[in-house]
Amino acid sequence: MRPADVARRAGYSVQQVRNLERDGVLPSATRTATGYRIYQEIHLRSALAYRALAAGVGPTEAKKIVRAVHRFPASQTALALLDAAHARLHAERTELSQAKEAAQAISGEPIDDVRASDSMTISELATALGVRPSTLRHWDAEGLVVPERDPVRGTRRYAPAQVRDARIVHQLRKAGYRIAPLRTLMPELRCARRSEDVASALAARDAGIAARSQALLDGAAALSAVLALAASAPQEPLVR
Secondary structure (H helix, E strand, O other): OOHHHHHHHHOOOHHHHHHHHHOOOOOOOEEOOOOOEEOOHHHHHHHHHHHHHHHHHOHHHHHHHHHHHHHOOOOOHHHHHHHHHHHHHHHHHHHHHHHHHHHHHHOOOOOOOOOHHHOEEHHHHHHHHOOOHHHHHHHHHOOOOOOEEOOOOOOEEEOHHHHHHHHHHHHHHHOOOOHHHHHHHHHHHHOOOOHHHHHHHHHHHHHHHHHHHHHHHHHHHHHHHHHHHHHHOOOOOOOO
């Protein structure tokens, strides 16, 4: 096949196909006497595997997985990377399940019609939540619950909206949600004005995980074809 043939069938431009070869995602092509590339079935299958995997784990990780097939054809490196990708996705599913449980717990939170007089000091909020003030300082440093500051004394003051954020973070943390995923989730929840909005944000994340899971499944099937071709026609490991 010509580069244009692989590009057309894989859904890439010719330059993108060349870039994938340069990056080791495709094995090195043979060349004609005049320097034109000649691609085989393994090149097309590698491009298709990369495309599917990139939708599931991102382009950087997808390159590592497909490149490992060509660099270490006799090892299980690519399979180990694929297993790790599945494990990370499973962890995200577990965290999301915990968040859904937590959303049920916060569904009764008074997140509407709050009053300005409901503002709290860090000590008051820590007591109300049953956590240490240092925990609230940590959430502040991580950008999860950022209070207002007294312009003169610099002390923290939690307005009603920030008290609400703290209650949500507290429930999600109790449910096992980690800090890093919360940094991604909280901006969505912060915009939610009702418990239904919180559920919608979690449902959107659920749909995103499902799409990536399907892409990873498709990528694994495509990668299996690459492994079969590599086994039937062994190539020299790439050195890049």
